[in-house]
């Protein structure tokens with residue numbers, strides 16, 4: 001018989017306490033406890049944040065340098081699109097899979113998060129699992145009579161940018177855009193993906209078979225809301241620089257990682273917030289410095305703020321990864337947790353754990369260094385032939401999917 005979430009939590013808490021006392025003499029115990037506490041503290045603070053409606057760039061007005069020819073137009077968000085949703089799950093599906101236009105994804109995200117935060121809608125509605133054209137009945141006996149939405153393989157997106165292989169994307173040096181606009185375009189594409197990824201986590205795992213609590217969905221709806229503001233800032237700044245989203249090609253790696261982790265919530269936590277989003281912590285400060293070096297303090301302020309807020313998203317991933325592992329999967333020791341994380345990453349996105357890493361920022365988010373940095377653990381034996389094979393398989397797989 002399956003236990004409900006709270007029963008599993010009680011049993012697993014006992015396991016965790018036993019395990020902690022067993023591991024108390026471990027040399028990494030202090031570090032793991034500190035990281036665990038960091039992730040919890042960041043997530044607790046994150047959940048206290050009020051609704052943030054700052055989609056414009058008013059907050060960077062104090063930055064001095066702004067060339068005279070720059071336009072400062074807040075992007076137009078269509079209030080008409082702020083529709084009322086039946087449930088968070090319906091909102092998430094609609095935003096990811098039925099909404100092509102970027103501005104619509106943004107305004108609908110704000111509306112859905114506000115409605116959920118205010119208690120106007122639940123995670124799932126009464127009709128969300130009715131069998132219809134869009135659903136198929138689960139063949140697995142594990143989820144009783146639940147029916148599942150058949151998720152499309154691709155999110156709804158605007159016609160441009162054209163999606164190409166990563167090595168075909170323009171680099172800052174050969175980009176047709178000036179450096180600042182190139183950076184803002186790249187980050188805008190990441191933020192658009194991040195909206196879809198957060199909402200896909202909400203709709204994909206709100207199926208009752210996943211047995212996740214409301215807090216899980218509130219956290220990821222908040223992440224989606226953040227990503228929408230981040231995208232708004234990038235779009236506005238791109239406009240100020242005389243450019244717009246879609247002008248240069250972009251790659252699809254973030255979505256592929258999301259799609260490949262669709263079956264399991266631990267895989268999703270490992271691949272998206274803990275691997276993909278943690279890369280933002282590593283890259284953000286360097287991008288900011290380059291923009292400051294070119295005198296674009298306004299763009300630098302945007303990148304700095306986005307990077308700071310991404311730390312919350314990484315912490316949310318670490319928090320839920322640990323919680324689900326410990327309370328539901330009986331994965332309790334630090335070594336087991338690390339192995340589960342690395343299993344997901346090496347299986348689904350093997351090329352992503354590359355330095356240089358922002359160790360301090362990652363630790364603030366609750367990410368223990370020896371989970372992601374092989375050089376930090378002298379006992380780990382890297383099998384370079386296996387890694388090379390996995391990377392080659394990934395590239396072949398990507399090429400097949402991009403050409404189909």
Ligand SMILES: [Fe+2]
Pocket residue numbers: 191194226227230306310
């Ligand atoms: Fe973001």
Ligand SMILES: [Fe+2]
Pocket residue numbers: 194223227277310313
């Ligand atoms: Fe993020």
